[in-house]
Amino acid sequence: MIRKLQRKTMEPIQLVGYAITLLVGATIALLAVQIWRDIRPVLTEQTDVFKAHTVTVSKNITMFKTADKEKIYFGEKELEKLRAQEFVKDVAPFGSASFAASAAISFNGQKLSTDLFFESVPDEYLDVKSEDWVWDSANGFLPIVIPEDYLSLYNFGFAESQSLPVVSEAMLSQVTFNIYVSGNGRHQVYNSRIVGLSGKINSILVPESFLQWANVEFGTGGKERSSRLLVEFADATDERIPQYFEATGLNINQNELEASKLTFFFKLAMLFVVVTALIIVVLSAVLIIMSMNLIVHKNRSLFVNLYNIGYTPAQIARYYHRVISGVTVVVVAMAALLSAWVRHLYVGRLDTVFHIEGGPVSLWVSALLLLLVLLVIYNIFIARIIKSN
8 A cells, every 4th residue: 555655656757757868878878988998908009019108209400400410419418307307207218320330132143232320229119029139149140120111112112113023021021131340440240131110110220239239349439329219208198298399499200199199089088978978877866866855745744644654764765765776777787788789889890990809897897886876876865855854
């Protein structure tokens, strides 16, 4: 009898409105969380090893610096000043060769040779992974990494104009040639091979250990200097970065920050979507609480009579809590299933571009947390509304 009386106090339209708004808000929120969980590895772990927040920095070449070449190099104070900036995580100078080097290869009975320059970077910043990227003075083999652009220039420029065959990366890695190193009154020949192509560093690279050793053996003996730096930022979207480099006259390639900027805007968009969805969920919760408050005011005499005959506020509130909790459980479950279905659709499409690992674990965990929060809120507020009236 009591349940029948309480059932008459609830309007179905109130539950329907609550269910629809909660379904929309919960679906958007759960889907946004799952999309962020799926896409984040693609944004934070780039397709190469080169760190997304690392850029190449050099000094701008001016008319005065052409007259005094020393001005293009970074001094120790400049490095310390750069490392002291809050947005800078690490600074790694390029290593430069202080000796003469050339490469020679025999092709169709002709010996081709060219002068070279060598630089080096710490291995953790290199976007090439090769087992041959090792320098060992005992075997005399010198691995080299060149920019991808060099191969493109050969295939689509030089080879075309000279009627030479085009070369693939796999073919290029099989070609061996000699490297002639000279300086400090000494000469040495090394067998060499290109072990990889760098898409990020525009330089001819050799292992750092070789360059340090060769500068001692064949170099001029002067102090090591660097005209280029690898600078890693804590947050590449920090607005202080372009301001600092413009004020100090340092040159930074803005294109190298594009991936980080896209990540920032994606985070911002996801945050906006999640906040909007949570606002919808909060409004749905406010809607059902206000509806409950209205029910209590319209049926005050009923609740007073129930209280007078011995029912406690907790017992009176139990029915409403069960109904609202039941609707909430069903709606959140529907939102989770709908989000999982949408995820299945976009994973099938995106899998052709990049692999998405794992399942919708974050979706189910988020749905469970959202459900628990809502149930706790309703348990507290419904009991308080009935008790206060």
